[in-house]
Amino acid sequence: MRAMTLQITHRQSNVLAFIRTRIERDGQSPTLEEIGEALGIGSVSAVLKHVRSLEAKGRLTIEPHRARSIRLVREPDPMDADTLELPLIGRIAAGEPLFSDSRVDRRLRVSRALFRLRPDYLVKVVGDSMRGDGILDGDLVAVHATAVARHGQVVAARVRGNEFTIKRLHWKSEVIRLLPNSPGFKPIDVDPTEDFAIEGLYAGLLRGR
Amino acid sequence: MRAMTLQITHRQSNVLAFIRTRIERDGQSPTLEEIGEALGIGSVSAVLKHVRSLEAKGRLTIEPHRARSIRLVREPDPMDADTLELPLIGRIAAGEPLFSDSRVDRRLRVSRALFRLRPDYLVKVVGDSMRGDGILDGDLVAVHATAVARHGQVVAARVRGNEFTIKRLHWKSEVIRLLPNSPGFKPIDVDPTEDFAIEGLYAGLLRGR
DNA sequence: TCCATTTTCACCTAAAGAGGTGAAACTATG
DNA sequence: CATAGTTTCACCTCTTTAGGTGAAAATGGA
Numbered sequence: 001m002r003a004m005t006l007q008i009t010h011r012q013s014n015v016l017a018f019i020r021t022r023i024e025r026d027g028q029s030p031t032l033e034e035i036g037e038a039l040g041i042g043s044v045s046a047v048l049k050h051v052r053s054l055e056a057k058g059r060l061t062i063e064p065h066r067a068r069s070i071r072l073v074r075e076p077d078p079m080d081a082d083t084l085e086l087p088l089i090g091r092i093a094a095g096e097p098l099f100s101d102s103r104v105d106r107r108l109r110v111s112r113a114l115f116r117l118r119p120d121y122l123v124k125v126v127g128d129s130m131r132g133d134g135i136l137d138g139d140l141v142a143v144h145a146t147a148v149a150r151h152g153q154v155v156a157a158r159v160r161g162n163e164f165t166i167k168r169l170h171w172k173s174e175v176i177r178l179l180p181n182s183p184g185f186k187p188i189d190v191d192p193t194e195d196f197a198i199e200g201l202y203a204g205l206l207r208g209r
Numbered sequence: 210m211r212a213m214t215l216q217i218t219h220r221q222s223n224v225l226a227f228i229r230t231r232i233e234r235d236g237q238s239p240t241l242e243e244i245g246e247a248l249g250i251g252s253v254s255a256v257l258k259h260v261r262s263l264e265a266k267g268r269l270t271i272e273p274h275r276a277r278s279i280r281l282v283r284e285p286d287p288m289d290a291d292t293l294e295l296p297l298i299g300r301i302a303a304g305e306p307l308f309s310d311s312r313v314d315r316r317l318r319v320s321r322a323l324f325r326l327r328p329d330y331l332v333k334v335v336g337d338s339m340r341g342d343g344i345l346d347g348d349l350v351a352v353h354a355t356a357v358a359r360h361g362q363v364v365a366a367r368v369r370g371n372e373f374t375i376k377r378l379h380w381k382s383e384v385i386r387l388l389p390n391s392p393g394f395k396p397i398d399v400d401p402t403e404d405f406a407i408e409g410l411y412a413g414l415l416r417g418r
Numbered sequence: 419t420c421c422a423t424t425t426t427c428a429c430c431t432a433a434a435g436a437g438g439t440g441a442a443a444c445t446a447t448g
Numbered sequence: 449c450a451t452a453g454t455t456t457c458a459c460c461t462c463t464t465t466a467g468g469t470g471a472a473a474a475t476g477g478a
Binding site: 082083106108109110111113114115116117131134135136139140154202203204205206207208209 | 411
Binding site: 031032033044045048062064065066067068069 | 452453454455456457
């Protein structure tokens with residue numbers, strides 16, 4: 001499967017040139033049939049294909065079902081929707097906003113296809129409290145930002161405005177319990193009146209060695 | 210006449226990946242026939258076409274009539290230099306070529322900056338034998354292709370042409386030992402006369418959940 | 419000179435893109 | 449409601465690129 005070229009053909013260039021002259025001369029775009037006449041094309045559907053190609057290549061826009069609705073556009077910059085650019089959130093002082101510029105150490109690109117849940121940012125893991133889930137000190141955890149989490153899910157949470165912590169969530173009858181998964185680490189109990197926030201769900205992990 | 214795209218196809222990407230792994234592993238480029246073997250292509254002229262295409266696209270150079278004269282070229286645009294596109298090598302039956310299309314499930318993009326060692330491809334982990342190193346079943350291990358590995362390093366190896374296995378390497382006086390890191394798994398002893406190959410070093414890990 | 423390798427040549431298939439026809443169906447709007 | 453204009457559909461051609469086979473010829477180096 002070849003990627004579509006943004007390069008336009010001679011034919012398409014002629015179509016574009018004609019549209020441009022007509023817009024500049026008449027102040028409105030020509031109809032498909034008028035374009036066909038000028039180019040010697042006997043069927044409007046062929047003309048439409050050219051126009052659609054030009055639209056796909058970002059050279060013009062056309063509103064559906066609206067006559068004479070072609071508008072020319074300038075060159076945009078196509079960024080790949082397939083590749084995410086995730087900010088790596090650094091250490092956060094208590095109460096500080098998450099996405100303040102000073103907190104974003106750097107941005108890493110990674111394919112969207114790797115994840116089931118679309119990740120929104122990365123957090124660096126501190127400590128080995130989730131070793132049992134294959135999450136090690138220094139790993140970058142991909143977090144899907146959401147406040148809703150179910151019993152048993154691994155979440156990124158913040159207690160009393162402090163650093164991120166990655167733990168497994170347990171609802172223990174009116175008490176929230178954050179469960180580590182590694183010997184020697186104790187659960188954190190939080191009562192909901194406390195300053196506590198689930199920042200998001202564990203969506204994946206990146207590790208460089 | 211359409212302008213040639215600098216975009217390479219999957220097939221060409223596989224050719225390139227194989228050449229890169231061989232150059233990094235052996236220090237010299239493979240012959241056209243060796244590339245053909247690895248890709249499952251039965252004729253060298255078809256291989257040459259791929260190589261010529263890659264040359265035309267500025268990814269490598271090749272001196273006329275000189276055997277093993279392929280040299281890789283620096284990645285041109287900043288996007289490529291900074292974002293890797295790694296092939297995910299799927300399950301390999303014994304003796305099957307590594308980089309055949311049927312083995313490359315898909316390719317994932319990830320920032321070069323994540324890794325210390327430049328990874329060349331991804332391998333899907335089967336089993337939990339390396340759980341102690343935070344490598345779980347289903348994880349994608351990034352492999353830096355090289356044949357040289359030191360005592361104690363985590364390597365991707367293949368024994369008797371079988372599947373990839375990720376293990377810690379131990380030189381045990383003329384005997385090679387592949388060490389798992391998880392209760393219930395036993396070391397694999399290999400004697401060097403056997404069909405055994407170190408395919409590369411553990412460079413990192415990607416996990417989607 | 420021999421041989422491993424590269425190169426050329428003739429001849430294939432398949433897919434995608436460009437360009438097209440003609441007719442039917444739909445839609446916005448005076 | 450007409451109808452000018454747009455959209456969809458089915459069905460073509462032609463060219464380019466990718467990918468391939470198999471054999472013969474040319475070449476560099478030991």
